[in-house]
Amino acid sequence: MTLPVHNTGLPGVQLIDLRVFHDERGYFLESFQAQRYEVLLGLKSPFVQDNYSHSKRHVLRGLHFQSRHPQGKLLRVAQGEIYDVTVDLRTASPSFGQWQGLALSHARPQQLWIPPGFAHGFVVLSDEASVEYKCTDYYHPEDEACLSWNDPDLAIDWPVNSPVLSAKDRQGLTLKALQEAGRL
Numbered sequence: 001m002t003l004p005v006h007n008t009g010l011p012g013v014q015l016i017d018l019r020v021f022h023d024e025r026g027y028f029l030e031s032f033q034a035q036r037y038e039v040l041l042g043l044k045s046p047f048v049q050d051n052y053s054h055s056k057r058h059v060l061r062g063l064h065f066q067s068r069h070p071q072g073k074l075l076r077v078a079q080g081e082i083y084d085v086t087v088d089l090r091t092a093s094p095s096f097g098q099w100q101g102l103a104l105s106h107a108r109p110q111q112l113w114i115p116p117g118f119a120h121g122f123v124v125l126s127d128e129a130s131v132e133y134k135c136t137d138y139y140h141p142e143d144e145a146c147l148s149w150n151d152p153d154l155a156i157d158w159p160v161n162s163p164v165l166s167a168k169d170r171q172g173l174t175l176k177a178l179q180e181a182g183r184l
């Protein structure tokens with residue numbers, strides 16, 4: 001059984017509609033199935049790590065990426081609603097330096113496929129939000145970098161003006177600074 005897949009505003013970033021089985025108890029869905037996703041995403045045994053984060057309203061996590069070990073991410077909002085942002089950092093891409101934001105909610109069972117080569121982050125719009133995502137490479141903290149959420153050149157139109165940020169995310173670098181530092 002295949003699933004409806006939709007292109008988004010950035011090449012390669014895709015939304016996948018999940019099949020939900022509702023009954024009087026609630027609902028069930030398959031959040032991953034290796035053979036199906038191998039066909040959907042054209043990737044052979046792609047995922048090596050599962051992540052899960054829980055955040056309060058207006059928490060903003062990001063924008064993160066790994067330079068030498070870029071991670072593809074298959075993301076689902078298990079609880080709540082987020083505004084999810086991806087930035088194309090693939091230097092050969094025609095959409096390099098472009099960003100897009102998508103409202104994702106557990107009420108619309110979808111997954112977002114983010115290929116390797118993007119910075120990723122989200123801000124929480126509900127009281128709380130739980131986000132789970134599969135990664136195509138391992139976490140390499142020494143290789144991780146933070147693109148500033150409020151880079152004036154990107155001018156990302158976040159729906160939250162004063163987000164709650166980690167110390168690391170308050171010190172994110174602009175795209176220009178990351179390029180000058182050879183991180184892209």
Ligand SMILES: Cc1cn([C@H]2C[C@H](O)[C@@H](COP(=O)(O)OP(=O)(O)O[C@H]3O[C@H](C)C(=O)[C@H](O)[C@H]3O)O2)c(=O)[nH]c1=O
Nearest residue numbers: 051053061062063064065073120121122138139166168
């Ligand atoms: C990402 C990661 C973190 N950690 C540890 C390191 C810290 O002690 C703690 C919190 O890490 P961090 O503040 O980087 O967590 P997030 O801000 O949610 O980071 C994520 O934010 C955006 C949304 C992403 O897309 C990335 O996957 C990821 O960078 O978990 C691990 O042990 N393994 C990991 O893979």
